[in-house]
């Protein structure tokens with residue numbers, strides 16, 4: 623059995639937002655280690671700090687103090703350019719509202735992270751995008767407009783886009799929040815299968831029923847973790 627490898631290591635992190643002359647203490651002395659292969663669910667009421675934490679993990683925001691090591695790299699030592707490059711390479715993002723680009727067709731949306739990455743030629747980009755469209759069951763929709771697809775199909779396109787650069791971590795913020803429960807179950811089954819194939823996933827949800835898909839659940843309240851399990 624291989625040792626558990628840490629992917630995300632947050633130590634004693636705090637996050638403050640300036641509000642007028644004051645500062646709002648949004649994340650309070652959090653410790654979190656995410657190992658490769660985990661499927662973590664972050665739960666908590668609106669305003670508890672879930673999105674702020676996701677933004678920090680995904681290099682979209684920085685800690686006010688404390689340390690963040692991602693895949694053995696000290697994130698505070700990275701330039702903004704390096705962080706953008708790594709964000710595209712290491713993370714796949716899935717959102718409640720899909721955030722597909724309506725002026726592009728399905729396969730063009732899936733290819734976007736490859737285009738930013740600039741490492742593959744056009745044929746390689748098309749081949750890999752087609753491979754992930756097949757994985758999510760939409761191989762026949764490559765040339766369709768995204769607006770012709772149902773919500774569940776659009777979220778699958780977003781999943782294919784999140785996977786196309788073979789990221790180390792999938793970040794999903796309420797991925798089933800805009801879907802009916804049956805379609806949401808399809809999406810959850812797909813995420814679970816990806817996790818079982820080895821993908822590390824962090825997902826935010828309000829839906830208690832979905833915790834059965836997780837390998838670990840972290841509950842937040844007012845910027846703190848409620849369970850000691852978070853520090854494992």
Ligand SMILES: Nc1ncnc2c1ncn2[C@@H]1O[C@H](COP(=O)(O)OP(=O)(O)O)[C@@H](O)[C@H]1O
Pocket residue numbers: 639640641646648666667668669670671672673674675
């Ligand atoms: N950029 C910001 N500036 C000031 N306050 C913010 C900012 N972003 C979030 N907050 C505040 O931080 C707290 C946590 O927000 P957030 O992380 O979005 O919570 P959640 O995702 O759990 O609903 C809230 O009180 C929110 O108003």
Ligand SMILES: [Mg+2]
Pocket residue numbers: 672673674
């Ligand atoms: Mg949020």
